[in-house]
Amino acid sequence: MQLPPEKVITNEPYLRFDPFVIESDIVKKAYSKEMRVQDHQGYLWFVADNQSLIRYDGHYAKTYDSTRYYGINMTSNHVVWSMTDAGMAIFDTLTEKFNSYPTPLIKNYVLWGEASNADGKIYILFPAVDNNIRAPFFEFDTKTNRFKHIKLPPVINGYTNRYEPDTGALVLIKPMSVDALGRVWGQVSHASDTNHGISSLGYYDPVRHQLVWYNLAGNYNPEVRGRKEKHQELSINSIVPEANGRYIWLGGWIHLGLLRFDTHTLRWKQYYFPALKSNQLFVLQPFQKDKFIFHTDDGIKVFDKQTETLHEYPHIPDDQFSPPSNVNSFFLGRRNTVWMGKHIAVGDAAVAYLSPDVQVLRAVPQKIQKERFRIFCQYQNQLYFTYQTPRGFVLASYNEQNGQLTEMLQQPAPSQPEQHFNMALADSLHQVIWFVGKIDGGSIWQWDLRRKRMIKVQASIQNSPLRTDQLYDIMSIAQDKEGNVWIPITQTTSTTEGSLVKYDAHRKTFMNIVSIQPLVENQRLRSVMVDSRGMVWLGNWDDNLIRWFDPKTNKLTIKDDINKTTVETNIAINKMVEDPKRGVIWIAATRHGLWKYTPLTNKWQRMPLDKNDVIVNIMITNDGTLWLKSDNALIRYNPETGAAKYLGAEYDLNQFLNGSFIKGKGDELFFGRFRFYPHEIKDVTLKPRVVFSFIKVFNHELRLPQNLNSVTEITLRHDQSFFTVGFSALSYIQHQKNQYAYRLVDFSNDWILCGNTPLAAFTNVPPGEYELQVKGSNYDGVWSDVRSLKIIILPPFWQTWWFRGLLLALGLAVVYTMYRYRLEQQTLKSRLQAEEALRKQREAEYKQRIAQTEISALRAQMNPHFIFNCLNSIQYFTANNEADTASEYLSKFSRLIRLVLENSRSEKVTLTNELETLRLYIEMEAMRFQQKVHYEINVASDVDTDTIQIPPLLVQPFVENAIWHGLMHKEAGGQVIIAVTQPQENVLRIAITDDGVGREKAAEYKSKSATKHKSFGMKVTTERIELINQLYQTNTNVKINDLKDDWGIAAGTEVVVKIPI
Known part of the structure; x- marks a missing residue:
């Protein structure tokens, strides 16, 4: 056959x-x-x-x-x-x-x-x-x-x-x-x-x-x-x-x-x-x-x-x-x-x-794939398209049922400029198809569907000196629900000014909208759309503005919401489409991308597509999906999820800017020489399979008894810690768009994206157990399951447990040998060492008893000294016939003596007891000096006075010194402040501050004194502190600070005693 x-x-x-x-x-x-x-x-x-x-x-x-x-x-x-x-x-x-x-x-x-x-x-x-x-x-x-x-x-x-x-x-x-x-x-x-x-x-x-x-x-x-x-x-x-x-x-x-x-x-x-x-x-x-x-x-x-x-x-x-x-x-x-x-x-x-x-994708019939062909409309099994021949510009139709091709219009090729149609509109009400564009002798044409003939529209335009055949370079056309056709006229360098022309479906007449003429006459109107409210939307070539014309009020409103988002002004509003299901308007704003306007909330919003996308056309299918034509791809966009699928040059789609893009029957889309139904563009759901290709150590491939995909783990030496692992997805369709990622768990837990180069490289990985995880995606962005490989890097022998155990055993053997040697040596001297230890122990006990005896003697010295001072005070009150004062003084003295006697039996007393002793002493001194002595005892809230214990009468000599040598030289007397704090858990701080004449002035007064009184209590206290530190191995210390005023004049003395507790 x-x-x-x-x-x-x-x-x-x-x-x-x-x-x-x-x-x-x-x-x-x-x-x-x-x-x-x-x-x-x-x-x-x-x-x-x-x-x-x-x-x-x-x-x-x-x-x-x-x-x-x-x-x-x-x-x-x-x-x-x-x-x-x-x-x-x-x-x-x-x-x-x-x-x-x-x-x-x-x-x-x-x-x-x-x-x-x-x-x-x-x-x-x-x-x-x-x-x-x-x-x-x-x-x-x-x-x-x-x-x-x-x-x-x-x-x-x-x-x-x-x-x-x-x-x-x-x-x-x-x-x-x-x-x-x-x-x-x-x-x-x-x-x-x-x-x-x-x-x-x-x-x-x-x-x-x-x-x-x-x-x-x-x-x-x-x-x-x-x-x-x-x-x-x-x-x-x-x-x-x-x-x-x-x-x-x-x-x-x-x-x-x-x-x-x-x-x-x-x-x-x-x-x-x-x-x-x-x-x-x-x-x-x-x-x-x-x-x-x-x-x-x-x-x-x-x-x-x-x-x-x-x-x-x-x-x-x-x-x-x-x-x-x-x-x-x-x-x-x-x-x-x-x-x-x-x-x-x-x-x-x-x-x-x-x-x-x-x-x-399916190709349109070969019969219509002629030089520079563009499809403009599909209506009643006919495809309407244009193409160029050596003779000129041709508009033709193709019958998809019988394959018949019919030339509808042929225009001779002019020298300048090129002729073309820009848009077609199937008008079932008037049984015509409108064609608008850039044609010599008229830019508005109709194909009469009944008579099967092409008609150049030459009607006069009311309120305009022009006829329809005198208009030039019309870019778009739209029809409202009443059948009226709206045609935006672009201002050109010739005689045409920008305007909006309406074809009245009932009167069969063309009319220029005079009321908005001053606002559009200098504009290059690019696109038109009539929404469900009857509002006419106008887009411009180069000012980012959208104009609303209300036919009911004949008023024009200019919206600059898109223009506010950029300093670039020469951007075309290329296409506007109403989405009745969502109640929004979609706008193709070229270099400003895709915009959405919601009339109910008056909200303008730019959609989150690639910032480099130049959106020039929009189609909405019955399921609500947006198909966008950009300058380098056809984009399927889902407004609910924001998912975008790009069909670019890799799909043989290479007519982005100048190629046609229309929607035919049953949502069939035409793009350049291709046609397809949206449901035919399916997402890839099959996950690719990722395999390991090799492992190299210092750029030399590691030889394994089994292939890398058949093992679950590999072991490397410590000197093989610089390695690379190659892997690949066995997905070959547009494999240059495959993407890869990897991570080495417990070394670098974050995924590392490596683009289209599936190579995992690692340097200086320390010994340990790791899990290499790799994955890859196919051209449609579907990621594979994670593939894993356990990698064990052995430590050097000196870091292994057995080596460390051997070192420990050797060390123990050496220690044991030395121990045996020392044991034998010590056996010879053990009796002498025991006797020496016993002698030292007895000597230490003897020294301790001596120290305790000295402390007791010092305490015994201090107690009579204090009593002597008190008796002098009683004698003074008696000599001056102050019987009541003497009686009160004597009462306080008896209480004080009782406390002193009780304290003298103990090495330490509670802080409460010590402060009570101080209070009685200061009150007695205040009575003696006729209230020239004032005092304050301040105890911090965190100091537990009932449990803290200190040596008795340790602070009293410093208080006595402050009164006798600091305050008594001032005619008006003064004040002693005792502040008790606990800056640390085991330290008690007692500060005695007076506002007397200071140490320097007190020394001067003392040198002039005939009695040359000796500070016996201070000396005893200092010796007590030294012995206490020696006996109890503590660090009780005293620090004396001279206080001065702003002019450098002595303003008192501060004694700080820090007592370990």
Whole structure:
């Protein structure tokens, strides 16, 4: 069957072929980049020029070049294998090495054909050359790793079910595929050798041990076009059995093309493609539903089995999303992704893939993809678009039902300026489509849907000297609920001034809005929108302002809320759209991004998109999603969640600024040459899989007995603390947008984002146990699960427990030895040391008793001294006939004496007792000196006077000294203040402060005194303090401070006693 021209379609439906750059110098330098397999883990396998293998994880390449590898394949049960000079090579995923199994009877390991079944058995045909056996057809069981030589039985003619005559000719089968019944289909050769003779389709049945063929020659085969006389040279390169078992599809070289064999009727059907060189194709693969994909010398082809249509996808030099021109390998990977290798590609690191996951855009029909075409409107199964020809500017329509293209308007190409339409409006009320733009002879046109003709609108405009055909460069148009059409007029350098024109739907007339003319005549009005209230919104080219025109009041209001947010004023308000479900207005403010206005609250708000986004157009779909056109992407924006998905140049969307963007029926969106329904743009939910690629210590790869993904932990020495770990996400679609992060728990607990470079580097990591965690995201921002690896860094031997234990044992041994030696030495002196210790103990006890005796003597000295002073006072009152005073004084004296006697029996008394003694003494002195002595005793609230104990009469001599030597030299007397505080828990501070004449003046008075009174109490107290410190190993101290006034004159004395408690 020769395909007629109408059955051959170019670039329809649209398929996007993505380039895939491999970051490997070996691949880049290779002349041929043969992509052969994507294994079950997700790795890609290549065969390089020198018969070496390369495994690629999306970022790092691992090379296997220890021997020559003849191809790379994978069985149905996921066993990766190859042939080498040492025999069968099976890849061990645990060690990531190939294990070799010699092939019996064979000395040449180049494959002629291979196929595998679901049980992991591989059927192989080797060349029938001199150093091999005559019939080198083998079975290899991947479960037992054993070969089995299959001696093929006589050939059965599949048409007659009879054996072919035995001529002694060599019979071989080149295996290519295994069907659901386990039959090995391939090219059966029946001749003296495999290079000459008759070849055709056949199968080997391992269960029945039968070889059946269906010869192409004869009445059953179609007429093979081309070199009919050489059927023996027809060669099959691909066999694809259908799942139902009925049809066997074949692809072949040299005029064979595409063949279909019906196993029920035993009939053949050939599809002859005149455009194919020699009608040959390479590598037939199932694709989508009921389709095949294959590559040829002039591009990629897709054959639709149902419609028997061939879709061609040639290489286009300037289109990075067209297939490569030099495809040399072709295979179907995971998720039905088609991978394509290349040859004649030295220095080119890119291959290509075709992924169903990214085929979300459909192209508009090829008939309308003309020079600089733009689609403006979809209405009643018609697409209205413009394009340029050498003759000029053309407006046309395309009928999507019958494919008819109709030219509606043709304008000759002027010298200056360029002509174009800017916007279209389908007006179902008047059964016209409005077109506005920049056209010579009139910028407002109508397409009459009833009469099918184009009309240039030339009507006069009320309240204006212009007609509609005299307007120039109209950018937008809008219609209100009553059917009125609103047209903003842009001020130009010609005769047109800015204005707002209304087409009255009832009167069928155009009218200039005179009331707002002074406010808009100098403006370049850019956009218009009529909201549900009937308010007309006007956007400008270059002042950030929005103008509201109320048709009911004929008043214009200027809103500058957007303008307030920036100093940049020449920003266009490009598009305004009402969102009735949310009750808001969306505004495309170009470089000011996307804005939202809420009429209910009169709130203006900028949406949190990328600050660099220049929003030029807005579409709202029925589900409330916003589709935004920016200067470098198409953006899907969800106002509720704030989520934004960017479709940029990587989606082959490259007409951002000048391309059209409209919404058609059923929310279908048109953008440039593409069309799509919003629900077709799906978010990727499948998490990528992250793998470890290597670990390097000081830039040298660490060799492990198992691969890094098969172990849960690795151990490093202390001198291996500088290491890097490579990892990658096995996600290849737009893999340059993958993102990565890592952290080393217990060393650096924060995630470190490393962009598109999945490399975790660590320096000077101290010994310990850590957990390396890595993760990666795909092109749609979906993050993988965290992958972990425990890393143990051993300490140096001198920091290990056993070494420290050994040191401790050695130390203990030395100590024990020294101890024994010292023990022996001490034994000789032990008696003398004991006697010396006893003598010293007795001496210490004796000294202590002496000290206690001295303290008692001093206390006994001080007590009479105090009594002597008191008796002098009593004598004084008696001599002066002050009986009452003497009696009171004597009463206080008796109480004081009783306290002194009680205290003299104790080494220490309570602070309460001591302060009571002081009070009685001071009161007696105040009585004696006729109230010239005043005093205060202040005790801090945190001082417990009932529990704190101090030596008795330790403070009284200082108080006495303050009265006798400080206050008595002042005619008016003075005041003594005793302040008791506890600055520290174990320290008591007693400050005695007087406002007397000071020590210097007191010494002067004393030198002039005839009595030369000696301060006996102070001396005794000082000696007591020294003995107390010696006996109790304390640090009671006394500090005396001279007080002076602002002029430096003596103003008293302060004595500070600090007593440990």
